[in-house]
Amino acid sequence: MQAKDIKNTIEVCFSPHSFPLYPSEDSIVVVIDVLRATSSICAALHYGVERILPVASVLEARNYQSKGFLCAAERQAQKVEGFDLGNSPSEYNNPKLKGKIIVFTTTNGTQAIRAAREAYRIVIGSFVNLTVLCEWLSHQNKNIILLCAGWKDFFNIEDTLCAGAIAHKLYKTNRFETNIDSTLASISLYELAQKDLTRFMENSSHFKRLEKLNLADDVKYCFTPDLAPVIPILEGHYIVPYKNQ
């Protein structure tokens, strides 16, 4: 048991580019790519996909595809030609995918998972698994790093808002503290935006990118808390749903 006066830290890292600054060997890293990789991963596991193999490059995904694997690949917010699946959560609510293994590569999300490979544990976060994830995190007695996937190594607002939502919830448990300003800024932005997340997002770069591609339904799904109450966790090379021991 954790002594009441010793708190774990919670830190927000705004992009994989900055992640080497954060010592992670003894921390749980939550990888966040709200639009849309980590929302899709949650959706897939929630709807019954057995496990997901994240790979960093389209080339790797093609290799797996040639060996008969079911593969999802997204670049520049669109499905890469020739692949079975893209990066829309709506594709994963499909009974045919139940029990399957999916190889998965996206513009930012899978790179972030790779960046965090030295961590004690890696889990996947989004608004769609917010409550169940925070409940689990609050009982691990570990320091936590919230790693935003960002956009091509730049800060993005949607991942920051999600990190803010997680930090906001964990702070309330009184089991966490922080030493860095990125956590405080994320919480402030989340508190500012929480009444209407989608409206707050309307000026953001990625929102505009997805809007042009008629992906408004995806955006709505990705910002709705607790639609996919599952904790995706990296076990070896695979992301699987966490099951209580």
Next chain:
Amino acid sequence: MQAKDIKNTIEVCFSPHSFPLYPSEDSIVVVIDVLRATSSICAALHYGVERILPVASVLEARNYQSKGFLCAAERQAQKVEGFDLGNSPSEYNNPKLKGKIIVFTTTNGTQAIRAAREAYRIVIGSFVNLTVLCEWLSHQNKNIILLCAGWKDFFNIEDTLCAGAIAHKLYKTNRFETNIDSTLASISLYELAQKDLTRFMENSSHFKRLEKLNLADDVKYCFTPDLAPVIPILEGHYIVPYKNQ
């Protein structure tokens, strides 16, 4: 003259570590280290220091000192032993410094200036020169990058608030646009904090660091707009006050 429908971009970079992601050869870079390097540089030039030579290391500063230069050096928020000056703006309101050259090294600020060395121009920003700087920037017809010095390559809140204040003012001129979320987040945080900047800052990491060192007066100075209405600009190796041609 700039066509009315073509806008320049304004982008916020949260730390020198991320700066290589920003193409800067054709941009004006504003280096911001509110607590306290860029506030002190503004104060120094405002009170009559002729020019400042920023150097990245204490060792370089010592070399200059041994050659008879007046040297300022700060590390971990404190004056380095054996130097003439530290990093408190209050030290620079001193008639004896009028017309002098000062060699200057600080924990974060001078590293940020170094990181921006490929930029079209480098100027120094803080709350203490906010209005005069924004007025000047708005007429340059150049893209602008607001480079936050941060804290040892981490995001910090005070530099972000200042970047937000600058972006907020420049947006109002209708001559600027942005493609990245860090600018929008900075503006949101500034708008949230502007009524009482010091109060908003009270939870921040650097504020606590300075408070422990009894530097509350410095903090107050650094957050008061327009106390040192000067535009420090890098000319060759030196920072000098910009003079209208």
